[in-house]
Amino acid sequence: MIPDDLRVHVVEVADDLFYTHGVHPVTMHRIRDAAGVPLKRLYQMFPSKDLLLAACLDRRDQIARSAIGQRVGSIEDPVAKLLGPFDFLNDWFRQPGFHGCVFAGAFGEVGAAAPIVVTAVQTHKLALRALLTELAEAAGVRDSVAVGAQLAVLFDGAMALATFSGDADAALHARKAAQAVLAAGL
Amino acid sequence: MIPDDLRVHVVEVADDLFYTHGVHPVTMHRIRDAAGVPLKRLYQMFPSKDLLLAACLDRRDQIARSAIGQRVGSIEDPVAKLLGPFDFLNDWFRQPGFHGCVFAGAFGEVGAAAPIVVTAVQTHKLALRALLTELAEAAGVRDSVAVGAQLAVLFDGAMALATFSGDADAALHARKAAQAVLAAGL
DNA sequence: TAGTGGCGAGAACGGCGGTTCTCAAGGCGG
């Protein structure tokens, strides 16, 4: 297999395992078995487990952002656009196999021990906030930075609630709150 | 030392270590050293690390709830009362040594591996939501259950943002959003 | 003073898991 393809394959497999079982319970041996790649190759491609995890998070980041972007892009009305991310969350929460945000999980698990992971998480969160701020500006709210921040709080709050309390309606609550925030900001 | 005092002492020490360094990096040996209690006694009082962690979370839960309750109790106006929890968060985020919600961290770290921890986290989150709902009802909002849920999203969102992004202003954003939610709900 | 039982200090155990090493198989140039 072409090295690049193999690399992608490994990341996909590892990401799936990490998301399903968590970071700690998934050993390199297990990834090797699931990916059908010798440990040696694994360590040639990713010199440590942290680096492999970081690659997985990067992939998740790209996928999530493109999915949200696509969802938002299909909406015409600039105000309705702003609620798109929350509808995305709502759909996601109801998918079978959903059990929380990878980034939150990874952050909690490896914590300060892996700066590269912390960076990946923060990058992801900041990008989401930037997107929301951008949408707010396009919708013509007065203070798009403030509203963007408030929407980011709602977005992450929905995620946290869905993760910790298993509340699949969290996105709906967030959406409703977002409408109130928008109404106040327009 | 009286057994009860010793138990409290151990929980305090362990809780401090868990919060500062995370669950995994803090070993039982380290707790023994910090508390000045032999491993044997430790295991007599808490048959496993998970149980000790659960005791720590219970303590945090009680402390947090009583602190918020106290804060809220000192406010007269029922509407202003609802913003009390967010002011509490704001103060907390700015305290030196703050680095996120213990419950979120513990949940991410031990995850599904320790049901007792999951239960403790959910209990905590549900209690907060119940408090917010109660306050919303006292403030006379139309649908206190819905508003309570929205405020819970904001509360957890602020915590998540402060934890992951290190954004100390998260509580202020949440507070502002809470005002909008309240205005829409009254 | 001999027996007993709890206690503290620390060693030891057992398994796990990230990382590295061994070794045989196989392609490839000469």
Added chain:
DNA sequence: CCGCCTTGAGAACCGCCGTTCTCGCCACTA
């Protein structure tokens, strides 16, 4: 055919850590 390099499969290494065990010490009792 012969060295030489790479590869794959898996064993081995090494440190960590939750948990348990050992053993000497002291208090108490008769």
